[in-house]
């Protein structure tokens with residue numbers, strides 16, 4: 001295939017650097033400027049060339065054609081070094097088998113069971129708070145979501161050391177993953193304190209998971225947790241997951257679940273504090289449904305507004321704000337020939353902030369998600385969990401957790417900013433930069 005470029009190049013490319021400076025200085029501003037250039041826009045980051053897809057229908061096409069537009073590109077290659085060949089990072093060739101093996105762990109009955117385990121952990125957090133305390137919101141939410149995921153992955157008492165190892169190692173692993181994504185290969189193997197901590201944490205988690213697997217296998221008991229589901233899973237040929245595959249999946253689920261959910265909750269608390277009118281309505285809902293108690297799985301259908309607040313939060317601040325794909329066979333997109341090996345980028349953030357799709361896109365407006373709302377956007381325009389075969393497997397888990405936590409916090413506490421400007425810090429996820437809030441009991 002000829003690789004003649006018909007797609008426009010984003011304006012402002014510098015000699016040698018291309019768009020690297022614009023992307024480093026203000027990635028969100030740079031991305032949202034691209035639709036003005038076209039539906040498919042060429043960018044250059046130093047030596048690295050890519051096409052950014054800015055049109056939602058083209059993004060949808062990309063996501064549903066996951067054989068041609070496979071997981072790949074520099075970010076995934078590095079993620080694989082850390083997460084192994086788990087469900088997030090595996091290629092199309094392994095995906096169907098892996099997804100089938102993991103799907104039973106996310107079956108509807110299991111999800112209800114996990115949602116029943118969440119309130120206990122939410123109570124631990126809320127009960128530990130004191131009137132007038134200033135909290136680091138992201139750290140609190142991170143501690144909560146890692147406790148929830150580790151305790152739904154491993155329920156049994158014998159698994160407690162594995163759960164604790166996961167909770168305690170998560171921070172070092174997440175920082176290691178991000179460092180791995182940005183640091184060139186020769187440096188990431190140096191024995192720096194961060195690298196050593198990362199390696200120690202990974203080894204500790206691996207050992208704890210292996211010990212836990214041995215114990216679960218020995219007892220043969222189904223604990224109705226994620227690990228039991230993984231151990232029971234068989235592929236079409238009747239084969240179970242190998243030990244190393246289970247380890248990769250556990251680390252993958254832990255990393256996929258924790259930061260994404262924690263940043264969603266942090267942004268939701270920020271947005272509610274910044275919009276007292278919406279907060280008042282949320283309080284009315286939680287007063288009616290919960291009073292001052294923690295939300296239970298059975299309350300989920302009644303927490304309708306809280307649900308829309310989370311939906312709108314994920315629109316404004318999708319934790320996964322940018323992803324890459326690699327073209328595996330010569331293809332064409334928007335009339336542009338894309339030879340195998342081409343890197344393509346999609347950004348849920350860019351799509352979610354399009355004024356064409358969302359009137360007044362920067363405004364926090366949970367009412368745009370009311371059924372029958374005139375400006376309800378098309379299905380392809382909402383991508384916090386991606387779409388197609390690689391859509392997030394933990395979407396319902398994540399949403400249940402976010403709604404139960406937000407409602408429980410709102411029922412008991414009001415959180416107020418202690419700093420005025422809260423800015424987004426786009427890194428491995430799109431998190432708020434230093435969000436500290438003061439607690440006031442309701």
Ligand code: HEM
Pocket residue numbers: 087088089099149252253256257258260261264318319320323383384385386389390391392393394395397398399
């Ligand atoms: C609000 C919370 C969450 C958000 C915003 C989120 C977002 C995403 C996105 C955007 C993808 C697709 C990535 C891509 O296109 O390359 C994804 C995939 C995935 N997520 Fe989530 N996620 C969340 C919660 C969770 C939870 C709770 C779990 C596990 C319990 C999880 C596990 C996974 C896995 C395993 C995949 C790979 C799926 C596949 O390729 O088949 N996520 N997630």
